[in-house]
Amino acid sequence: MIRIITRTRLTALQQETDQARERTREVQAAADAAYARHVRTADGLSAEAVAAHLDAVTARAHAEDLAKVLERTQAELVQTQGTVAEQAARIEELGAPAPADASMVLLLHYGEPHSIHPDKPAAYAYAATLGVPLNGWVSVGERPVAELRWVCTPFIYDAGRDHFRSVAAPAVEPLGGAA
Incomplete structure (x- = not known):
């Protein structure tokens, strides 16, 4: 288409x-x-x-x-x-606080106070750390403490008077009430 x-x-x-x-x-x-x-x-x-x-x-x-x-x-x-x-x-x-009459040990070096310990074994152990032999300890005897290198002296703490006193020496009252 x-x-x-x-x-x-x-x-x-x-x-x-x-x-x-x-x-x-x-x-x-x-x-x-x-x-x-x-x-x-x-x-x-x-x-x-x-x-x-x-x-x-x-x-x-x-x-x-x-x-x-x-x-x-x-x-x-x-x-x-x-x-x-x-x-x-x-x-x-x-x-x-230490109990009344607590015993302690004063470690002396040539007569001068060095340290305080709760007992002799502790003092000996401490001294051993400073080079002191464990079997070299001798009793003081008649010699002056200042001549000995190391000495252990037992002390008792008197709580009533708040001071230490030597076990070897008797307790002495102060003269005239002096403290």
Whole structure:
């Protein structure tokens, strides 16, 4: 079948085709702009995700370092608490008042007071740390104490008078009530 198209109809079809092409260009431009926005948004989100991942890795490493430091600090704290408890017990033990008539030993070095000990074995052990042999101790006898290198002299703490007195010498009352 043959159809005859008039010039007017041909011009109308040409205009419709041009309008369709123009509309296609507009839609393509809008699609390109939307795609470009999508790509930029996806790139931005990807960059943010990578930065967040790096921040998380850094934070995790920092948290692990802090956990190690905390463990070491807790171990040191436990050790220090033990030391403090031992020292507090020792201080309490040393600070306890001596019972009435408590016997102690004065360690003399060439007649000069050196240290006080709870008993002779403790004085001998301390003197041993200073290089004195354990079997080198002799009794004072008639010799002056100043001539002997080391001497242990027993003393008694008199709580009533708050002073020490020698076990070897009798207690002497002060003259005229002098203290």
